[in-house]
Amino acid sequence: MERNADVEAQYSFKNSTSSRDLKSPKNRKRQVLNCFKHNILLFLLVLSLVVGIGMGAGLRNVTPSFTSRQIMYLRFPGDLLLNMLKLLILPLVVSSLISGLAALDTRTSGKMGLRAVVYYLTTTILAVVLGIILTVTIRPGERGGDIDKAGGTKVVNPADTFLDLLRQAFPDNIVEACFSKPLTEQKLIEDDPLFTNITDGLQRNKTNETIVDYEPSVTKVAGMNVLGLVVFSIFFGITIGNMGPRGRPLVVFFESLCEAIMKLVRLVIWYSPIGVCFLVAAKVVEMDDMEKTFNQLLFFIVTVLSGLAIHGLLILPLIYLVTVRRNPVRFVYGVMQAIVTALVTSSSSATLPVTMKCLEENNGIDRRVTKFVTPVGATINMDGTALYEAVAVLFIGQVRGYNMDIGQIITISVTATAAAIGAAGVPQAGLVSMVIVLTAVGFPTDDVTTMLAVDWLLDRFRTAVNVLGDAIGAGVVAHLSRKELEAASRTDDIDEVSVSEGTSNAAFAEERL
Template sequence: MVNKHVQNQNQAPEVVRLVVPPRPVQHSDGGPLTLKERLKRCRPEMNADNLLLVLTILGVIVGIALGSVLRFANLGPTEKHLIQYPGEILMRMLKMMVLPLIVSSLISGLAQLDAKESGKMGSWALLYYFSTTMIAAIIGIVMVVSIRPGANTARDAAIQKGEEKEVSTLDAILDLIRNVFPDNLVQACFRNDETIYKIVPNKAYNASVNGSEPTIRVRSLILKDGMNVLGLITFSIGFGTILGAMGPEGQVMTNFFFVLNEIIMRFVKLIIWYSPIGIACLISGKILEVENIADTARMLGMYMVTVLCGLAFHAIIVLPGIYFAVTRKNPWTFFRGMLQAWVMALGTASSAATLPLTFRCLEENNNVDKRVTRFVLPIGATINMDGTALYEAVAAIFIAQLNRMELTWGQIITVSLTATAASVGAASVPSAGLVTMLLVLTSLGLPTSDVTYIVAVDWMLDRIRTSINVLGDAFGAGIVHHLCKADLDKIDEEVIKEIGEQALSPLSPMSPFDPFRRMSTHLEVNYEGAIERRRSVRRSLRRDHRSPQELRETQSRDLNGLAVNSYQPIPNSEEHSPAGDADTGI
């Protein structure tokens, strides 16, 4: 035994390798996964949004190919109508959702702003949101009026020469204000007011002059078919603001509109799944109707250039300029901290899907207070749509130019206001701008079927304008944090003072001078941290990027460091000896 022991000591120790068999992947109920389910887990990137994007692109390609081939078939009007019919059904379904969508989105979004509780933070956030959205709409109008992507100079000149129409700017502005405040809310759902001039005989003269009867122009107010979008938006904004100010008294009505908005959102998502078929039929039908394909392709190219130039100007000049003017900080450093969320917005085309990552970038990279981000970002994802407002303003005037329609100043003002308000009600889901686009077209009396022209390129522009929306939300949170930082610090000081007064009492259950209390608190924090680590995997699947380390640090700071570090320990206290701290591990 001794020789064997000595021999074992002289030999090199043998390396023992434990081979642990891989744990089979199982269901939550314990059963093994099938091959089909394993394949699904191997490609998690093919989610519903990406599948819808692929189908939409395929619909555009199929529509272009089908329309190009059928142009050589010399189809009659009936055949062309049947080809466009599925697209007509799509447009009717989208128009059906316009009214409930704008009302429920506006009311549910504004009801979250309680003026009594949010105070200064909510006021600054609303001012920033509506200001930047209006600026974006104005930039879009300036771009499209200057570049004129849908205009053909020769044809426009001929039409303008033959049509000398006198338009009163004063009447257009008065009609705009009149429609903002409708006298009948139900009637505003399908009609709006318009001033016209009628030629009537002048009864003041009984005899005709030179064989002709004298006439005069009389102003008359008529009801024109079409939804009064401005009136409905005004009512919804007022309703939502007052509802949010009521607090607990209006909670029942607030919950009703939240549920209604969720129902409409799900309804819209179902309709969007039908959109690839409708888009293919609409595009093929429009190709059959277009006389000159080359001119149309050139106009769409100029339209894309116009939108991209406007979005680039807003993202590079306007938003960083406002941030620097208010905070006096480097906006590009702030943008670098938001780069990950910006890239994700390009991929998902959804402000809501990017929201968890936006929280993380603002709080961890740019050090924005969580109270600001948790208040500002959810509201911003609903009502702050800078890119959408710019896009809708450009698209509406582009369609007006395609129809050889010269807009008056009153109509241009209507475009800016309607695009701003419609973007406020735009859902934070992919391609929601196409739905709210119908609001702007309806306010101008333009044919909604012409939205087909921009559908072919909307899948790409949708991602770019969504990234601008997310960037606008982020800059807004940074500005609100800068403006409200003094108030937030004051609240923190009051909380620390209140906790400290409670902790000074040795008999207080929150006293930090009790070693058993400190030990139990420390163990409780560690236990909560362990539980949080176990739950972090599940939470990551739901795109919640809050880390367990963040929770542990927050709890440790609040429970141990806040009161203990703010006050000196009692002299000659056994509980606060270095050995006592070492024993408790604090």
């Protein structure tokens, strides 16, 4: 309501003022002040980003090396920002999904969910194909200097990872899902060289060579099971929405909870420029010898950043333009605050509260859409991650001198798409899912460590593209679902009128008695 009042005031001001007055220095100054007032947080975030880079560079010149304790002290204000954002993820995801789906009927929510899934799959596949085309064209693995390879990469089985996704989607304890999630780990088994029989499914060798095998073991690891919470909230929201009047108290509770969390988000956002400044400064300070690393991985970095730029600045806005028929630049500008936050935190889940706020307040997206689309998108929509994994796997193949046929490239496409959907919305989650893609095409997984030196940088840009994809997805789904949303709004109005009339009639009958 406040935003609508501001828009009406600006409209009446423009109509009541002549074009000559609008061009006067006084009115120009007023327009600049109004622009700064409405975008002060965005300006502060960009300023804190620049100040953080300058602070980190200055500290590196003063002291060549910093201890881990000094770096911890420097990034402490930034850690507080990350903690506050992560604190709001659980109540925001649960309350927004439940209240958003409870306000819709099953048919409307089903259509909206189908449109969102189709959008997610389409953009992810486009990102993977774009990454493959750029890597085959630029061939970054055949350029640059020699790349040092290191070992010690964790062993990952693609089948176990797929089963882990299903386990996480259907947790056995919803309370435990708030702080832990199931994960399959591979335990090393060394074969006795003197034992030559075939037992227990292990491959034995009649020579004296030691045969190594791995045994899967499902354990619980620390970390929020966002996928399980999302699946539970979706089914719970649809269920209480179909309960009618009996489910209304729960709907009101979760709507109030979501509104209260969004008010807390607004408070946290005002602190975000301080946290951003120190996060960036600490990251600049703890850099190693970046000149050597950039020389070795220059073409890999250029390929990834080019793909992210094409996907984020051309493909996604073009999808919005064709589907919604509105200016995508204005829409992207409305979520710029969320993009900058993603660039710094490198976590789409931590950026979720800011994304929802920007979509609702700046771009006017229906709250029922943002409550449903953005939490799901922050969980499974990872365009930037999918593009990065496709480029990285092909890059490793080119470095190793492998000749990849069309079958391996298709395998990379399919596996990278599936792995990106299962990647967690946390920093450097793409490295874990990249091991899955490498295993699927038979490449050595130890080469993942070659990208560790620059992954922290590329992770921020691919997270920004992930958040932009979530935001544009919300705009596309809101436009395609506008008729169902209007019909649902009319139905709610009729129900409220009926309830009020029934209350009035009951009161009138009581007075007559």
